[in-house]
Amino acid sequence: MSKTEVSHKATQFTRYCIDDDGDLLLRVGSELAKETPFEFKVCSAAMRRASPVWKSMLFGPWNEAKPAQGDWIVYLPEDEPWPIRVILAIAHGAFEQVPKSISLSKLDCILIPIEKYDLIHIIRPWADTWVETVKNPKSNRISELTGSEHVMRINAAWELGCEDVVSAEITEFVFNLSVTSRKETYRYYYNHQQIEFDTHFGPCDLVEIVTELRLSLIQALLDFYHEVVKSRIPSESACLRSGWNLANERQLCDAVVLGGIWRYSKGSMPEILPEKATEYRESANELMRTLSNMFAGLPTLNVFHEGCSPAKKYSDFEEKTRQDERWKNVLRPHHKERMATQRKKTGL
Template sequence: MSQSDPEEMTDTNGDIEMEEEKTEPENAEPGEATEPKITRFDDNGDLRLIVSNKMRPRSSNIFLVSSKAMSMACDPWNSMLNGQFKESQPSSSGEREVELPDDHPNALAIPLHIAHLRFDLIPEQPTFSTLLNIAVLSDKYDATHILRPWATSWVNALSHTVEEPGYEEWLWVAWEFGQAKIFEDIATRLVRTINIGPDGKCQTPEGKILDPASSRQYLPPEIIESIMAIREKTVVDLLDIFYSKLESFVKNHSSGMTVCFGPKNENKVRQVECDAMVFGSLSLSLLEVGLSSQRMDPVAVTMSVDQLLEKLREVQAYETVIHETGGCKNLTTNESLLEYLEDVENSIPSPVLDLHHRHLQRQAKKLGLDKGVVSSCT
């Protein structure tokens, strides 16, 4: 996947202010190639990393690093620099260079600072965009373990944004950093709040499409699919409360029977009138809230579960007693309809699958969360 739009490399909100030998001129024309920015992680470094800037495609960052320090940080870097990959070979000029066109420079700088023991340059509170891109790179390079002293404090510092609109990619951060509760809370909330957007895709209330196939988003495997599946099942269960009731009237009357069985020895006409009253009032009430009086294909219901619940709570059957000696003994009252809705609402299953639980447990172990103790190295 491609990286999210990178941020400027400043120390605002804890982002790293890089040591630059050359900077982009203020009068550079859009699209004009500029001198690369050079950051020295090791003054005696033997490797140059060429890191692209997605905001300025014609500019790049050069990181001068120690290949040994990188190799010791994580296995993928060791394989990349010391194995049979082309990245481990010197260029024609004799210098070793590795191009990392997809890595966010601000985020990549953080594990590099850690690998080079430059702990004083690790931010206490990166922005969420930087934290997301750190999580992307730690997954890509299997480097979660080297973030152990900082990851949980970063998460805690930004946890106030978990419930805010537009931060759905907390799913990826929680997935990478073993934050099971955050992962569960966001996924469960999305089951209730997402609607169906263009082409049947998952859409937030603010209109943001959550597309697992997008190259511009970071979403854990199978979670959006699970959220969509549970949302659809919940829609079916909610609508079934009303449609099964209406269909019972149709079925009984087609067999010459009534749903209502009023007081003993009552004229059957009263029971037919009672059925007509309940059937008609339920049907009209569904139409009044913008739903069909006939069973709908759940795919056609694009509103969220919460929006559907709000509409269905307004649906009412006409309850005026028409029997001479008492009420109908099997009438689904409005009170019972609300109870059925509450039962479905309270039984919505979690969209978090076993594969998610297992991964979150593995990541939590890497960061020491399984022991409840996180070491500090700041």
């Protein structure tokens, strides 16, 4: 295959021949600043057979249809050349140009135009191998993925129909996503790294679902915390010691616990915990760590009041909360239906 530099309308394209007998020049990536744009010589019939979107684009009443005279040139200015080249190789039967193994980032790049042009069915021979990349990125070290890689993973899993991965990633975001807002503009962070959710790729309601579940989880944790505080006020002692002559001791027990909470809040927290989840910006896991450290380090009045500490009660509550089915059964019927359709197309 030959490569030569050609110029068209002040843009330099690297020429790449997919089909020597091709009748169409596909110019890709001219609007991507970090990419070298390519011109692919391809067979329009192969593209038509591969994609219903391409069929409509090339053989419908659109500007991309074959001109009455002159070269047939079609522009895909916003698409990245490398994934388009791989897709064109598949469509033209040049399977030796298709990678057998692939990184998560490269797979994500390929699946974006595959979704855009409705091409998922053509990757059937590679589906099993590529799904393994989604299920086991970085040699099973899921915990080492960055926030951006988690976004790539859920997007790829969504396109390939991996329900277990999509579900696990939604749960991961529910527990680990932090949020800031300014003038109704929200920014999302994973382990303090800002991430962006692609509204055109992956589950369209991902942000809404994660936000809803995250707020529910955080609200449950905040409710526990404020219940502990309120239970220590003079009229509602939470001290477990009982007896007609222990009223003062019970008050002292509550005061010691409240004092410990106040001291921890002033010394180890940037701000007092709010009552509403919408006012809490950190992740649910960060809130769990805060509450666990706070309650575990609380002083007690004496050895007879060790059971009055909320530490054990919180530990049990956190474990039960983590296992709550609300954060595990996160997929809606329309999610499962769509991913089942994807698996049918790829033969998974």
